[in-house]
Each structure stands twice: as C-alpha cells, then as structure tokens.
Amino acid sequence: MSVHRDDLGARIGMWLFLFTEMMLFGGLFLLYSAYRSMHPVEFHAAGEELNVALGVFNTLVLLTSSYTLALSLTAVEKGQAPLAKRLIAATILLGALFLVVKGFEWSAEFRHGIYPNSPGLLQRAPGVVLFYGLYFTMTGLHGLHIIAGMGLMSVALLKLAKGEVKKGHSIFLENVGLYWHLVDVIWIFLLPLFYLAA
Amino acid sequence: MNTNYLEPQGRGAVRDWILSTDHKRIGVMYLGVMLTMFWVAVLIGVLMRIEQLTMGPTLMTPAAYNAMFTVHGVIMIFLFVVPGLPAVFGNFMLPIMIGAKDVSFPRINLLSWYFFVIGGALAVASLFLGGGAPDTGWTFYVPFSLKTNTNVSLAVFAAFLLGFSSILTGINFITTIHRMRAPGMTWHRMPLFVWALYSTAWIQVIATPVIGITLLLVILERTFGIGVFDPAKGGDPVLYQHLFWIYSHPAVYVMIVPAMGAITEIIPTFARRTIFGYKAIAYSSIAIAAFGSLVWAHHMFTSGMGEIANTVFSLLTFIVAVPSAIKVFNWTATLYKGSTKMEPPMLYALSFIFLFCIGGLTGVMQGALALNVHLHDTYFIVGHFHYVMFGGTGFAFFAALLYWFPKMFGRTYDRRWAFASWPPMFIGFNILYGSMMMLGLQGMPRRYFDHLPQYHSLHVAATVGSWILVTGLAMYFTTLLRGLLHGAKAQANPWGSLTLEWTTSSPPPVENFDVIPTVEHSPYAYNPTRTS
Amino acid sequence: MTMDTTHEHAEPVSYRTITTVWAALLALTTVLVTISHFSHFWAVVAMLTLTPLKAGLVLYYFMHLKYEGPLIKGMVSIALTTLVIFIGMMFLDIAFR
Numbered sequence: 001m002s003v004h005r006d007d008l009g010a011r012i013g014m015w016l017f018l019f020t021e022m023m024l025f026g027g028l029f030l031l032y033s034a035y036r037s038m039h040p041v042e043f044h045a046a047g048e049e050l051n052v053a054l055g056v057f058n059t060l061v062l063l064t065s066s067y068t069l070a071l072s073l074t075a076v077e078k079g080q081a082p083l084a085k086r087l088i089a090a091t092i093l094l095g096a097l098f099l100v101v102k103g104f105e106w107s108a109e110f111r112h113g114i115y116p117n118s119p120g121l122l123q124r125a126p127g128v129v130l131f132y133g134l135y136f137t138m139t140g141l142h143g144l145h146i147i148a149g150m151g152l153m154s155v156a157l158l159k160l161a162k163g164e165v166k167k168g169h170s171i172f173l174e175n176v177g178l179y180w181h182l183v184d185v186i187w188i189f190l191l192p193l194f195y196l197a198a
Numbered sequence: 199m200n201t202n203y204l205e206p207q208g209r210g211a212v213r214d215w216i217l218s219t220d221h222k223r224i225g226v227m228y229l230g231v232m233l234t235m236f237w238v239a240v241l242i243g244v245l246m247r248i249e250q251l252t253m254g255p256t257l258m259t260p261a262a263y264n265a266m267f268t269v270h271g272v273i274m275i276f277l278f279v280v281p282g283l284p285a286v287f288g289n290f291m292l293p294i295m296i297g298a299k300d301v302s303f304p305r306i307n308l309l310s311w312y313f314f315v316i317g318g319a320l321a322v323a324s325l326f327l328g329g330g331a332p333d334t335g336w337t338f339y340v341p342f343s344l345k346t347n348t349n350v351s352l353a354v355f356a357a358f359l360l361g362f363s364s365i366l367t368g369i370n371f372i373t374t375i376h377r378m379r380a381p382g383m384t385w386h387r388m389p390l391f392v393w394a395l396y397s398t399a400w401i402q403v404i405a406t407p408v409i410g411i412t413l414l415l416v417i418l419e420r421t422f423g424i425g426v427f428d429p430a431k432g433g434d435p436v437l438y439q440h441l442f443w444i445y446s447h448p449a450v451y452v453m454i455v456p457a458m459g460a461i462t463e464i465i466p467t468f469a470r471r472t473i474f475g476y477k478a479i480a481y482s483s484i485a486i487a488a489f490g491s492l493v494w495a496h497h498m499f500t501s502g503m504g505e506i507a508n509t510v511f512s513l514l515t516f517i518v519a520v521p522s523a524i525k526v527f528n529w530t531a532t533l534y535k536g537s538t539k540m541e542p543p544m545l546y547a548l549s550f551i552f553l554f555c556i557g558g559l560t561g562v563m564q565g566a567l568a569l570n571v572h573l574h575d576t577y578f579i580v581g582h583f584h585y586v587m588f589g590g591t592g593f594a595f596f597a598a599l600l601y602w603f604p605k606m607f608g609r610t611y612d613r614r615w616a617f618a619s620w621p622p623m624f625i626g627f628n629i630l631y632g633s634m635m636m637l638g639l640q641g642m643p644r645r646y647f648d649h650l651p652q653y654h655s656l657h658v659a660a661t662v663g664s665w666i667l668v669t670g671l672a673m674y675f676t677t678l679l680r681g682l683l684h685g686a687k688a689q690a691n692p693w694g695s696l697t698l699e700w701t702t703s704s705p706p707p708v709e710n711f712d713v714i715p716t717v718e719h720s721p722y723a724y725n726p727t728r729t730s
Numbered sequence: 731m732t733m734d735t736t737h738e739h740a741e742p743v744s745y746r747t748i749t750t751v752w753a754a755l756l757a758l759t760t761v762l763v764t765i766s767h768f769s770h771f772w773a774v775v776a777m778l779t780l781t782p783l784k785a786g787l788v789l790y791y792f793m794h795l796k797y798e799g800p801l802i803k804g805m806v807s808i809a810l811t812t813l814v815i816f817i818g819m820m821f822l823d824i825a826f827r
Contacts, residue, residue: 009302009377015802016369019809020407026813027411027441031426033817034437034824056763060756067752070743070792077742117423126425126432133424133431137415174794181792185785191759192777196766376801404812440820491812495823504826510819 007171014175018182021145025186028138032193035130042127047197049114050135051105055195058101059187065094066184069153069177079167081160088157088173091180095150102143106136135194142190145183152176202608202705219304220708224311225290226606232278232286233675235318239273242266244668247630247661253648260647264333265348267645269325271336272353276360277318279587280449283456284367284402285314287598288395290606292371294699295389297380297717299709302373310366317359324349324356335645337446340427340438344419351420354413361406361413361445364452368402371395380698382717389697389721390479394459397483401448401455405491409445412438436501443494451490453587454554455483457594458525461547464601465529467695468544469536472722475528482521489518499570508567515565522558526551537725541693542616546597549624553589557582560635575645578638584631596623596674603678604688608705611681619677623670629663697721743791751791758784 036043072087109132113120116136121129156176159165165173203222207214215223246266249256258266289307293300301307325331332353334343343350375396379388415438418424425431427438466473473479495503495511529551538544560582564570573579604610633656638644642653649657691700698721702710762780766773790796795803 006302006377009373011798012376012802012805013303013306013369013373015805016372016403017365019403019805020365020369020410022809022813023404023407024411026816027408027444029813030441030817030820031437034434034820035426035432037821037824038434039432052763056759059759063752063755063759066788066792067748067755070748070752071745074742074745074748116418116425122431129425129431130433133426133433136422137418137424137426141414178793181788184792185788188784188788189781192762192766192781196763196773196777400808404809408816434824436823437820440823444816492815492819495819498823502827503823506826507819507823510822 010171010175011178014178018178021182021186025138025141028134028141029189029193032134032138035127035134039125039127039130042125043131043197046128046131047194050195051108052195054101054105055191058098059191061094061098061101062184062187065091065098066181068094069180073170073173073177076160076165076170076173077167081166085157085160088153088160092150092153092157095146095153099143099146102139138190139194142183142186145186149176149180149183152179201708202703203708204608204705205708217308219300219308221289221293221300221304221307222606222706224307225286225288227311228281228285228289228314231315231318232281235273235277238322239270239278240668240671242270242273244664246270247664249647250649250657251661253651253654261333263647264335264645265325265331268332268335269321272321272332272357274587275336275449276357277314277321279453279591280360280364281314281367282453282591283460283595283598284371284395284398284452286595287391287460287602288367288371288456291602291699292374292392292395293378294702294706294710295392295697296375296378296383297698297711297715298374298378299711299714301370302377303370306366307370310363310370313359313363313366317356317363320352320356320359324352327352337442338413338416339442340416340419340433340435341429343416344428351417354416358410358413361410364402365406368399368406371399372403375399380714380717386477386480387717387720390462390473390476390483391456391459393480394455394462394483397487398452398455401452401487401491405445405448405452408441409449412441412445415441436498436503439498439501440495443497447494447497448487448491450583450586451486453591454522455486457550457591457598458522459483460594460598460601461529461550462525463695463697464543464547464597465532466722466724467601467693468541468547469533469538470694470724471532471536472720472724473528474531474534475524476720476722478524479528482524485521486518489514489521493518496565496570499567500574512565512567516562519558519562526555542613542620543597543601543693545617545620546593546600549620550590550593550597553585553593553627557585557587557590560585572641573638575643576638577634577642577644580644581631581634581638584634589627589631599678601693602699603681604692605699605702605704605706607682608688608703609681609685610688610692611677611685615673615677615680619670619673621670622666623674626663626666626668626670630660630667631663633657633660633663696723743794743797747791751787755784755787758787
C-alpha cells in the first residue's frame with residue numbers, strides 16, 4: 001500500500017478531532033451555563049472560595065507553554081532543531097508545573113472537606129454542590145488532557161531527536177501543537193468561569 | 199501485480215485481517231462483527247415477543263425483561279444501526295467511488311474497528327459480570343441509571359468507546375472526501391452515496407462527543423457522586439435528557455442518511471435512468487444533517503420543558519421532514535419512464551421507500567405536541583422507530599448488501615432465493631410493527647413486561663409477525679452465506695452501473711486502481727440522449 | 731484535484747509575532763483579573779469580551795487559523811456555531827419553564 005503525504009489532509013483531520021474535544025467540553029460548558037443560571041448566588045459564593053492567585057498563575061503557565069510550543073514549530077521550520085528541542089522540553093515542564101499547582105489546589109480543597117460526595121459538601125446548598133461537581137469534573141478532565149498533551153509532546157521530542165520531524169516535515173509537531181493550544185483555549189474559558197465567578 | 203484484496207498477504211490468515219489497514223478488509227470485518235451482534239439482538243427481540251405471547255410471566259421475570267429491552271436497544275443501536283452502512287459500505291466503497299486507493303488515514307480506520315470490537319466486547323461482558331445486564335433502557339435516563347445496581351457503568355463505557363469508533367470514522371470520511379477525489383471528480387460528479395456519507399460524517403464528528411461526555415458523567419456520578427444529574431444534590435434530570443438527545447437525535451440521521459444514499463445508488467442503476475434532481479438530493483442530505491441537529495427536544499415534550507421550547511422544537515421537527523420528503527419525491531420521479539429491471543436489490547430498495555414513508559410520517563405525527571402527549575412512551579413510538587430504523591436503515595442495508603455483494607466477495611447469490619426472502623420479511627415486518635402502532639394508539643405503554651387483556655390479541659399478532667420476519671431474515675442470510683461459499687464467480691459489473699466501483703474487478707484489487715481514473719461525467723449518465 | 735501539500739505555509743510565523751501575541755495574552759489576562767475585582771457588571775462584560783478575544787488570538791496565531799484557507803476556517807465556524815446553538819436552544823427550555 002503506497003503511502004502518500006498530505007499535510008493539509010493531516011491538519012484537516014486534526015482540526016476535526018479538535019472539534020470533538022470542543023464538543024466534549026462543550027457539554028460541560030452547557031451544564032455550567034444552565035446551573036449557573038439556576039443558582040447564581042451559590043455559584044458566586046463558591047467561586048470566592050477558590051484560590052484566584054493559583055488559578056491565575058496556572059493561566060500564565062499555560063499561556064507561556066503555548067508560547068514555547070508555538071516558538072518550537074517556527075524553530076523547526078527554520079531548521080533550528082536544538083532550539084526547538086529545548087522549547088518543547090520547556091513546554092512539557094510547564095505542563096508538569098500546571099499539574100503540580102492543580103495538585104496543590106485539589107489537595108487543599110480535599111483537606112477542607114470539599115470533594116465529590118463529601119459530607120461537608122452535601123450539607124451546603126445545592127448550587128454549591130453543583131459548582132464543585134462541575135469544578136472537579138472540568139478541571140479533572142482538562143488535567144487528563146494536559147497529561148495526554150505532555151505524552152504527545154514527548155513523542156514529538158523523540159521524533160525531533162531522531163530526525164523524523166525536521167524542516168519541511170513538521171506536520172506531526174504542528175498537529176501536536178494544535179492539540180496543546182486547544183487545551184490552553186479550554187483553560188482560558190475555565191479561568192473566568194470558576195476563579196473569577198465571584 | 200495488483201492482486202484481489204481477498205488473496206492471502208503472507209502474515210497468516212488472522213493477522214492478514216486484524217492488522218490490515220485496507221479499507222476493504224476493514225469494511226468486511228465490520229460486517230462480520232455487526233451481523234453477529236445483529237443476530238444476538240434479534241434473538242433477544244424474539245424472546246421479548248415470546249414473553250408478550252401470554253399475560254403474566256411467560257419466560258422471564260420483569261427484571262429480566264427490563265434487561266432484555268435494554269440490551270436489545272444498546273446492541274441494535276450502537277453496534278448495528280449507527281455504524282450501519284458507513285462502517286461496512288462506506289468503508290468498502292467510498293475510496294473506490296471517488297477514485298482513491300484508500301481513505302486519508304488507513305491506520306486510524308483500523309483503530310476505529312478496534313474501538314468497535316472492544317466496545318462490543320464490553321457491552322456483551324456487561325450482560326454477565328457482577329450486577330448483571332443494565333435495566334435502564336438504552337437511554338440510561340437519570341436518576342434511575344444512577345441508582346440501579348446493574349452494570350450501567352460498564353455498558354455506558356462500552357457505548358463511549360463505540361462513540362469513539364464512530365468519531366474516527368467520521369474524521370476519516372470528511373478528510374478523504376475533501377482530499378482524495380480523483381482528477382475530474384468535482385463535488386457535483388460525486389456519487390450521491392458519497393454526499394450522504396459526507397453529511398453523516400459531520401454529525402458523527404460534532405454530535406457524538408456530546409453523548410461521550412454525558413455517558414462519562416453518568417460513570418462519574420455513579421462512582422464519585424459529583425451531583426450534576428442527581429436531583430438530591432440539585433442536579434436536573436431534564437438536563438441529562440437534553441445532553442443525551444443532543445447526540446441521540448442526530449444519531450438517527452447518522453442511521454438513515456447513508457441508507458438513503460445507498461438507495462439513491464440502487465434506484466438509478468435498476469431504473470436505467472439518471473437520478474432526478476441530483477443537487478436536490480445532495481443538498482437535502484446536508485440539510486437533514488443541519489436541521490436534524492436542532493430538533494432533539496422533541497423526545498422530551500412530556501418531560502416538563504417550558505411551552506416555548508416545546509413549540510420551537512415541534513416546529514423544527516416538521517421542517518426537518520421536508521428534505522427527507524424531497525428525496526422520496528426524487529426517487530419516485532427517477533422511476534418514472536424508467537426501464538426498470540427488477541432484481542433483488544431493487545425490490546428491497548423499493549420497499550424501503552414504502553416503509554420509510556410510514557416511519558417518517560408517523561414521526562411527524564409524534565412531532566405534534568397534542569398528539570405527543572397521547573403517544574409518548576407507548577408502542578406507537580416503538581412501531582415508529584422500528585419502521586424507520588429497521589424498515590428504513592435495515593432494509594436499505596439488506597438492499598445494499600445484495601447490490602454490492604458481488605463486488606465485495608466476487609461471488610453471486612441465488613437470485614430466486616433472494617427474492618423469496620422478501621415476502622416473509624416484508625409481511626412479517628408489517629404485522630409485527632403495524633400491530634405495535636395500533637397497540638400504541640390504544641394506549642399500550644412501552645417497556646412494560648406485561649399487558650392488559652384488551653391488548654392481548656394485538657400482542658399475539660405481533661409475536662406471530664416476528665416469527666415470520668425472522669424466517670425471512672434467516673432465508674436472506676442463508677442465501678448470502680451459500681453464495682459466499684458456493685456461488686458462481688461474479689462479473690465486474692453485473693448490474694450495469696456507472697459508478698467507479700464497478701470499473702474494478704470483483705473483488706477489487708488491493709489498491710483499487712492500477713491507474714487513478716480521470717472522471718469526465720456524472721455517475722448517473724444512463725441513456726444520456728433521453729431528455730425527460 | 732492536484733495536491734501539492736508539502737509546503738502549506740509560505741513562511742513560518744515569526745518569533746516576533748508569536749512573542750507579541752503571548753505578551754497580549756498576558757496583558758489581557760491581567761486586565762480581566764483586575765476588572766473582575768470591580769463591579770460585577772464590568773466583570774461579566776470583561777469576561778464576555780476578553781475571554782473570546784484571548785481564545786481568538788490563540789486560534790488565529792498559535793494555531794495558524796489566520797493562515798489557513800476558507801475550508802478550515804469554515805469548518806471551525808461550523809463547530810463553534812453548533813455549540814453556541816446547542817447551548818442557546820437548551821436555554822429555550824430552562825429560561826422559560
């Protein structure tokens with residue numbers, strides 16, 4: 001079976017996959033918008049309990065990780081492979097940093113007795129339970145996508161090291177970039193919905 | 199040397215198949231698994247009908263009956279009708295019809311089959327493990343699906359994987375149609391089956407993830423108690439229904455649009471006429487996909503939505519019937535003054551039109567708000583969706599299989615036995631589901647293990663109808679099986695059709711074409727000198 | 731349909747452009763967070779305008795949407811529009827019960 005190369009086709013395929021991610025999270029955004037409209041006061045109150053500083057910090061981390069990954073693609077396309085490798089590695093590290101901060105946030109919340117189905121949480125108003133249910137689900141699902149993205153970037157780094165990704169042959173990295181940037185876009189929406197809800 | 203795709207390829211019989219990225223083999227593998235699952239679900243249906251043969255328990259407990267209709271629905275919908283024509287005939291025929299050697303992403307194509315098989319295996323496993331088969335109905339409505347001790351999480355996870363399979367197919371088909379058409383094959387020279395697959399693929403990509411997240415939330419709710427659907431924690435069960443039907447309504451268009459596409463290939467071939475209104479059929483497929491995505495809440499008219507929502511969704515439901523009707527008019531017009539040759543595929547295709555009309559029109563009836571209050575959750579609904587999914591997609595699937603069988607397998611089947619399978623199928627089908635319509639109008643609820651005496655005679659009639667229908671099914675599949683094993687070799691173009699797949703050998707060579715063709719005319723240029 | 735697809739973008743996006751976009755994203759985030767400490771009304775306005783703007787910058791520059799042809803741009807619009815319609819039509823129910 002002859003293998004043909006079709007970079008535009010590969011990009012179309014990746015964008016179509018990204019649409020499925022948009023719709024996947026979209027269902028959660030739909031639930032958020034519905035429940036927020038039903039419980040505006042409780043959503044506001046619960047939002048005040050989240051750590052805005054950490055949320056904003058993580059936003060800056062993720063925006064910067066998109067920055068480094070975007071730079072890495074240009075570096076590859078300019079034939080600057082060593083720089084590209086360092087930039088991809090930096091992106092992966094920033095992703096890890098994001099997860100570490102998220103880990104701190106979640107464990108703080110658990111220590112305060114805030115986790116799905118916790119006795120403390122169930123005593124509070126339904127709107128608060130829903131807020132946190134959506135918070136853990138959406139940031140959790142987002143975190144899984146961060147992990148997947150880090151995996152993909154590791155593969156891209158390997159391919160770059162082996163010379164399979166190089167100037168003129170960068171579609172794999174480009175598509176990994178598309179995935180990672182979308183994960184960033186989703187967080188761009190999560191920030192105001194949960195942390196700036198107050 | 200471009201040998202035919204069924205020839206051994208040197209990795210051993212099993213690995214030649216399950217490691218193959220050839221779209222033709224993948225289509226055949228889908229066919230094998232789908233037909234196996236189909237017969238399991240048919241058996242469950244037969245058992246359900248035997249249960250309704252007498253009042254009170256006949257064969258099973260009420261709990262078992264609940265599990266039966268749930269599993270029947272899950273298998274039929276997620277493992278047969280939704281993958282349906284795209285997984286088998288889309289995979290096999292799409293590249294050849296557009297003059298390509300394969301789809302854009304052959305390895306992802308194989309991956310979609312793996313997801314399909316694993317999802318199917320998990321669905322079957324949910325019948326036997328731990329809590330036993332789910333008893334919620336295939337719709338898994340909350341709050342019951344959150345509380346019941348049956349294997350909801352496993353079944354729902356299986357459905358999630360099957361959705362992923364569907365998504366990957368959709369991504370592959372959209373990209374393939376945009377990128378891999380042969381020189382000269384403009385959009386308006388594509389076969390209409392391809393237009394149908396294209397529209398369907400968009401629904402697969404856009405709508406399926408919504409049920410993905412919904413099912414995931416059911417699992418999270420059951421495992422962690424997050425609260426988004428649990429009324430005790432402030433969750434709104436109607437929101438579950440919204441999310442569920444945002445996929446599951448467009449899903450029925452995933453089921454029917456490719457079926458209509460196959461019918462649109464068969465009718466011109468056997469009427470020896472160009473299709474009437476090519477562009478109308480092409481764009482009506484797109485319109486169905488678009489408008490069909492806007493009507494989901496017509497499944498929820500009695501769930502407690504507000505009047506405005508009810509009215510808007512009812513209006514849109516009437517509108518979405520129009521593009522389907524356009525197709526029916528165009529098929530009929532194609533037959534007019536045609537030189538019709540009756541062959542088994544044509545017989546099944548013509549009966550599709552009849553059965554789909556009944557299914558579609560009863561759907562419009564259900565879209566009327568006042569009528570819906572009376573009909574919702576009755577056997578009328580069950581009759582309606584079997585007319586469209588079985589009389590529609592099912593019969594189109596059977597027609598397509600009769601049509602493309604010689605091409606796919608290089609063999610012919612016994613024409614007379616293929617004809618003979620039709621009367622019991624058609625008659626049995628109408629007795630079974632026509633009875634259900636009448637039962638529903640008289641108020642018989644669906645998903646009930648038992649029935650009142652006033653409904654008894656129609657239930658008996660329906661059960662007898664199911665036996666006649668299954669006889670027809672058995673005849674149909676036996677005919678094809680015998681053709682596969684003992685049939686005479688098929689010619690390249692036994693039907694005299696003009697689409698590209700018939701220019702290849704039967705079965706086609708591994709790479710479809712030795713030389714990629716250049717396309718110069720429409721695929722329906724039968725009798726081009728006729729002006730009417 | 732010919733398919734010379736090996737060189738899609740004439741030029742890679744410059745380091746300078748990428749850095750400018752990144753700086754803009756950081757700035758917009760700062761504005762968004764600052765405003766949300768003021769009145770609730772302005773916080774909502776900021777959220778409804780600046781957030782899509784940030785997302786748009788990432789889509790257009792980091793994800794190269796600006797440099798893609800009408801096909802991919804059209805596909806993105808279809809996906810986004812559909813999601814908005816789903817949410818909107820769902821509100822037809824819950825806003826008017």
